[in-house]
Amino acid sequence: MRTSKLLLTVAHRLAILAYIVVALFPLFWLLKVSVTPNDLLYSEGVRMWPSRATFEHYEFVIAHSAFPTFFKNSLIVAGSTAIAVTILASLAGYALSRFNFRAKYWIVALMLITQMFPLVMLVAPIFKMLSPLGLTNSLTGLVIVYTAFNVPFATFLMQSFFDGIPKDLEEAAMIDGATQFVAFRQIILPLTLPGIAATLGFVFTAAWSELLFALMLISGNDAATFPVGLLTFVSKFSVDFGQMMAAGILALIPACLFFLLIQRYLVQGLTAGAVKG
Amino acid sequence: MASIDIHGIRKSFGTFPVLHGVDLTIRDGEFIVLVGPSGCGKSTLLRMIAGLEDVTAGEIRIDGKRVNDLAPKDRDIAMVFQSYALYPHMSVADNMSYSLRLRRSTKEKIASAVGNAASKLGLDPLLERRPRALSGGQRQRVAMGRAIVRQPKAFLFDEPLSNLDARLREQMRAEIKKLHGDLRATSIYVTHDQIEAMTLADRIVAMHAGVVQQVGTPLDLYDRPANLFVAGFIGSPGMNFFEGRYVASGEGAELQLANGATLPLGKRLGIESGSVATLGIRPEHVVIADGGALEAKVDLIEPTGFGIIMHVTIHDIPMKIFTLDRAMLNPGPNVRVDLPRDKLHLFGTEGTRVD
Structure with a gap:
């Protein structure tokens, strides 16, 4: 009995380990190539770690390429999109969760429909629309497009979090003397922090790594985000793998930091104890 | 404290009627129990008095003032929910003082009101705890404390003891009665438990299928039930x-x-x-x-x-x-x-x- 339980535990851990190895191996390879000196890249064959490691790619990327600009642009675009989407999705999700209004069914259906089209189909019309408004080649334009595309899904996400919070709580707050909005802000919103964190994280990563629209709407380095910027390491005749990978590693940092920051809320069940469970 | 007048109250959800014209006059300081099987409309009536449900037709007056169109916050009533509805991210003290803080009461006033309520309910050692660290009975007490710190015009209770075990329910029932004896606050209490209705009420309002069947003292209903429904519902x-x-x-x-x-x-x-x-x-x-x-x-x-x-x-x-x-x-x-x-x-x- 005890041995079989032990075996099961070991098998369980091994399965998880296997998954983690497969999932993280590309990241490891990214790191490995980013510290491999150019002269060893093709000469050493396939090795798990180069015989000599270097940070020269990082130095180059930070000091001599346009990467800092890309990075800053991406941070602005992804950050603004995440914040804008989360605010809009919180309000819309709350409305869908708590209020009954006319055309609610149709609004939900429309939001679902927007999620059905392949984005490629929409690139041309969106370019056509944004161009006379001067929103191509601009970070604002990107933020608007990303926000529009992420709001529906984020709204459904937030709605499900609001649905999980008992209605009694804001009714109690309203009887205690709060308006519906104050009850939302002071009672419901703090309890939705895990949901808000999840939405922020989801939208931030989506916007951070988006390539299609960034590529189509942005020309030139000044407003390029880093996925577009990564392509500048590909020239007609060669690919600068070392620098590209170094840039990739650097681009991972904000996403990791972001999740480190919000992971506390992602795992924490804040509503425990509110009502009899 | 205040009287509550309910006149010709009707309620429909969509086209489905749940209350068919309820008339009730509740005197200042009276303890009224609305009793009936689930789905009889008693909770809906209570929520209409609280302002949580719209009134389809009829009129509700609290202290002589028509409140049909007033928001819950402007009716000056307190409510104890079946689920307790404590704010999970606030301590017991903050839960109890929330209403006073919303009204921008002074710090001294809040401290004394919370202190009074806490000592009345035996909550002093728990004031810094979060709701999740409390037992069911303690949460119930906090919910009552939250209602009494404010000295509202009326207390509304929506099946407050349904989530407690039998022993605790008996104990809290007696505490609610004692509390009402001390505060003499106009109270409306909804329950499906006829023992709670008999023991707590000054007057019982027996309801069935959205219609008031009989209004009277507990012994009126026991000794002279007005119809078959009341006769069958009261007594065990x-x-x-x-x-x-x-x-x-x-x-x-x-x-x-x-x-x-x-x-x-x-x-x-x-x-x-x-x-x-x-x-x-x-x-x-x-x-x-x-x-x-x-x-x-x-x-x-x-x-x-x-x-x-x-x-x-x-x-x-x-x-x-x-x-x-x-x-x-x-x-x-x-x-x-x-x-x-x-x-x-x-x-x-x-x-x-x-x-």
Whole structure:
């Protein structure tokens, strides 16, 4: 009995380990190539770690390429999109969760429909629309497009979090003397922090790594985000793998930091104890 | 504190009506219990008084002032929810003071109000805790504390004890009664538990299918239920009913049962001879006596410790007897019983009381 339980535990851990190895191996390879000196890249064959490691790619990327600009642009675009989407999705999700209004069914259906089209189909019309408004080649334009595309899904996400919070709580707050909005802000919103964190994280990563629209709407380095910027390491005749990978590693940092920051809320069940469970 | 007047209140959800015109006047300081089975509209009525549901038709006045269109926050009432609805991210003290903080009361006033309520409810050692660190009974107390810090015009209770175990429910019931004795606050209490209704109420409002069936003191409802619904709902075990045909004969009258047997009623009623009527008698009023007029076949014996509930059949009709006589633990296959005439309840064709 005890041995079989032990075996099961070991098998369980091994399965998880296997998954983690497969999932993280590309990241490891990214790191490995980013510290491999150019002269060893093709000469050493396939090795798990180069015989000599270097940070020269990082130095180059930070000091001599346009990467800092890309990075800053991406941070602005992804950050603004995440914040804008989360605010809009919180309000819309709350409305869908708590209020009954006319055309609610149709609004939900429309939001679902927007999620059905392949984005490629929409690139041309969106370019056509944004161009006379001067929103191509601009970070604002990107933020608007990303926000529009992420709001529906984020709204459904937030709605499900609001649905999980008992209605009694804001009714109690309203009887205690709060308006519906104050009850939302002071009672419901703090309890939705895990949901808000999840939405922020989801939208931030989506916007951070988006390539299609960034590529189509942005020309030139000044407003390029880093996925577009990564392509500048590909020239007609060669690919600068070392620098590209170094840039990739650097681009991972904000996403990791972001999740480190919000992971506390992602795992924490804040509503425990509110009502009899 | 305030009086509450409810006049011609109706409520429909969509096209589905749940309240069919309720009239009720609640005096200042009175403890009113709305009681009825689930779905009878009692909680809806309470939520309409609180302002959590719109009023479809009719008028609600608190302290003489029409409140139909006032937001809950402007009605100056407090409510205790069945789920407690404590704010999970706030300490007990913050839960209790939230209403005062919203009203921008001074720090000193808040501290003294919370302190008073906490000592009344025995919450002093728990003030810094979060709700999740409290037991069910403690959460219930905090919910009550949150209601009393504010000294509102009225307290509304929505099945506040339903989530507690039996022992705790008994204890909290007594505490609520004591609290009402101290504060003399106008209170409306919704429950489906008739024991809570009987023990707590100054007056009970019995409801069924969106209609008020009877309003009266607990003993009014127990002694003279206005109709079959109230008769069957109040009392445990429930009242026994014999349905039959009312026949006036000579000076007296009798009830003719389906199998042809008759039960003498002892007096004539103001209804037509030959009409359908129902006779009711409470299990605790049936008398077991050797010379009894009726024979009862014993089906089942349920000892409760305090007394014994006997399931018997009289004239093919199942009924219950409650007795304190321990000899009835082994009664034999049949017992003789009497139905004392002064304990009979008589209901006419429509189910309303006729005696």
